[in-house]
Amino acid sequence: MKDVVRVASGQGFWGDWLAAPRRQVEGGPVDYLMLDYLAEVTMSILQKQKERDPKAGYARDFIGAVDSVLDAVVSRGVRVIANAGGVNPHGCADALLALADQRGVRGKVVLGVVTGDDLLPRLDALIASGHPLANMDTGEPLSTVRDRVLSANAYLGSDPIVEALGKGANIVITGRSTDTALTMAPLRYEFGWGAEDWNRLAAGIIAGHIIECGAQCSGGNCLHDWQSIPDLWNVGYPIVEARADGTFEVTKHPGTGGRISVPSITEQLVYEMGDPHSYITPDVTADFTSIQLAASGENRVRVSGIVGRPATDKLKVSIAYRAGFKAVGTLVYAWPDAMAKARAADEVLRRRFEMLGMHFDAIVTEFVGATATHGPLAGDGHEANEVQLRIGVRSPDKAMVEKFTRELAPLVLNGPPTVTGFAGGRPKVEEIVAYWPALVDKSVVTPVVEIRS
Amino acid sequence: MKVRLIDIAHARSGDKGDTANVGVIALRPEYYPILVRELTVERVSQHFHGMITGPVQRYELPNLNALNFLLHGALDGGGTLSLKTDAQGKVYSTALLRLVLDLPAAEVAAIHRDHTPGA
Numbered sequence: 001m002k003d004v005v006r007v008a009s010g011q012g013f014w015g016d017w018l019a020a021p022r023r024q025v026e027g028g029p030v031d032y033l034m035l036d037y038l039a040e041v042t043m044s045i046l047q048k049q050k051e052r053d054p055k056a057g058y059a060r061d062f063i064g065a066v067d068s069v070l071d072a073v074v075s076r077g078v079r080v081i082a083n084a085g086g087v088n089p090h091g092c093a094d095a096l097l098a099l100a101d102q103r104g105v106r107g108k109v110v111l112g113v114v115t116g117d118d119l120l121p122r123l124d125a126l127i128a129s130g131h132p133l134a135n136m137d138t139g140e141p142l143s144t145v146r147d148r149v150l151s152a153n154a155y156l157g158s159d160p161i162v163e164a165l166g167k168g169a170n171i172v173i174t175g176r177s178t179d180t181a182l183t184m185a186p187l188r189y190e191f192g193w194g195a196e197d198w199n200r201l202a203a204g205i206i207a208g209h210i211i212e213c214g215a216q217c218s219g220g221n222c223l224h225d226w227q228s229i230p231d232l233w234n235v236g237y238p239i240v241e242a243r244a245d246g247t248f249e250v251t252k253h254p255g256t257g258g259r260i261s262v263p264s265i266t267e268q269l270v271y272e273m274g275d276p277h278s279y280i281t282p283d284v285t286a287d288f289t290s291i292q293l294a295a296s297g298e299n300r301v302r303v304s305g306i307v308g309r310p311a312t313d314k315l316k317v318s319i320a321y322r323a324g325f326k327a328v329g330t331l332v333y334a335w336p337d338a339m340a341k342a343r344a345a346d347e348v349l350r351r352r353f354e355m356l357g358m359h360f361d362a363i364v365t366e367f368v369g370a371t372a373t374h375g376p377l378a379g380d381g382h383e384a385n386e387v388q389l390r391i392g393v394r395s396p397d398k399a400m401v402e403k404f405t406r407e408l409a410p411l412v413l414n415g416p417p418t419v420t421g422f423a424g425g426r427p428k429v430e431e432i433v434a435y436w437p438a439l440v441d442k443s444v445v446t447p448v449v450e451i452r453s
Numbered sequence: 454m455k456v457r458l459i460d461i462a463h464a465r466s467g468d469k470g471d472t473a474n475v476g477v478i479a480l481r482p483e484y485y486p487i488l489v490r491e492l493t494v495e496r497v498s499q500h501f502h503g504m505i506t507g508p509v510q511r512y513e514l515p516n517l518n519a520l521n522f523l524l525h526g527a528l529d530g531g532g533t534l535s536l537k538t539d540a541q542g543k544v545y546s547t548a549l550l551r552l553v554l555d556l557p558a559a560e561v562a563a564i565h566r567d568h569t570p571g572a
Contacts, residue, residue: 270476272467364536392536
């Protein structure tokens with residue numbers, strides 16, 4: 001058994017820095033490269049892509065990421081774990097095998113493909129057999145939006161990833177796995193942690209939570225003393241150095257920018273936190289109030305003391321459904337009286353909507369540069385030199401939203417003065433794909449692991 | 454005496470659906486009891502009056518010298534539904550840090566000593 005297992009984070013979301021994966025495998029020793037691609041709404045975007053092209057439906061950035069680290073995988077034994085498979089893990093695997101062919105290393109690539117999370121083909125059967133998939137926030141049964149559902153995926157835990165590693169995979173692709181399982185699974189595999197070793201499993205999950213957002217724990221988006229954080233242009237992504245007892249250190253490669261400190265790790269720990277006593281995952285319920293942090297060197301924080309409790313008998317399900325249309329448009333007003341002009345323009349628009357019989361489920365007006373992000377806490381904006389009026393509408397009626405997009409530009413000539421910033425043309429109408437979180441019994445979801453080479 | 458929360462704490466915020474969370478972290482361990490005492494659910498609800506439509510919940514993390522607040526109904530529906538610039542609650546963190554506390558003079562004097570260079 002290794003004394004220390006190093007898991008490096010190379011992507012915190014789909015759209016993250018493309019240079020990061022390669023920097024992680026070349027900047028120093030790492031055993032695993034963990035790439036997290038899936039946010040709550042990503043699955044629905046991928047589902048739409050797959051409807052247009054049956055070969056699509058996965059995070060295509062991942063193919064380039066693997067290309068950039070393939071030498072480390074085939075010659076140095078670095079293993080890659082990613083939830084890049086989206087709604088088409090086998091399509092993703094096909095593309096990776098084609099890449100391996102092209103690079104002449106087909107014989108050295110072993111893919112572990114994890115499926116079983118996709119509940120879309122089984123939705124009606126599940127509902128009929130007494131699984132209401134009620135919305136966790138509102139309690140409404142899924143049947144109220146059933147005909148508009150685009151995707152439905154259960155969050156899988158570490159089991160299938162551990163299985164794939166055991167079967168020799170050096171690249172593991174999953175669909176909707178929990179972000180944290182991508183980090184915990186290799187630790188569980190390497191150290192042989194049992195399925196009821198709650199404290200260590202919880203430690204692996206918390207290690208995953210710390211690095212799943214990439215550089216957000218190593219100096220990126222860090223409020224604490226932010227102006228003194230060095231060289232963000234060269235930011236180092238985080239690495240977990242874990243031990244069999246469940247303690248670990250978070251660090252980054254030497255010579256990189258950013259900062260790993262108790263405050264930077266603490267900020268990431270509280271990110272997207274709910275009840276800290278019960279961070280529920282398919283593998284374990286982790287207690288964030290047990291975490292002990294200590295600086296243990298330059299850009300190095302030791303994490304210990306973590307306590308876990310048994311997992312629940314449910315899995316979270318991420319469901320996406322069509323929920324109408326929206327559009328957001330902007331106009332910029334200049335000094336003097338920028339805020340007063342923007343307010344007047346907003347009133348002009350709203351009275352015109354009324355006059356023209358335009359109704360929306362929601363109209364949201366914000367004054368960017370004055371109160372858009374902090375509302376009334378930011379004062380009244382009367383001193384702002386320039387204000388961007390930002391107005392958005394939402395409606396189930398696409399035609400109504402289209403009508404809205406034609407109402408903004410006229411204000412340039414027939415509204416309040418000194419207005420600019422309309423060169424981008426009319427706002428775009430977007431279909432809203434909304435998120436429906438639900439729970440389902442673990443017993444009805446069976447993860448599947450296939451090895452492809 | 455008045456002290457800005459931003460002078461004794463840092464913070465990060467995020468989202469879960471239509472709920473924003475704000476984790477507030479004491480800049481020094483000795484400021485944590487001040488956060489616990491001053492940042493009551495009532496005080497934070499009042500601070501965000503007009504900005505959120507639901508209740509506020511608070512959790513304590515003494516191990517991290519942090520409090521976690523859940524602000525329900527903060528994101529105009531959240532995620533893709535939301536029409537807000539900050540649809541994912543990323544900057545509720547500093548919105549909370551705008552809060553101004555009224556503290557006993559001795560506490561304020563201690564905070565000022567901490568902020569004095571070379572102290």
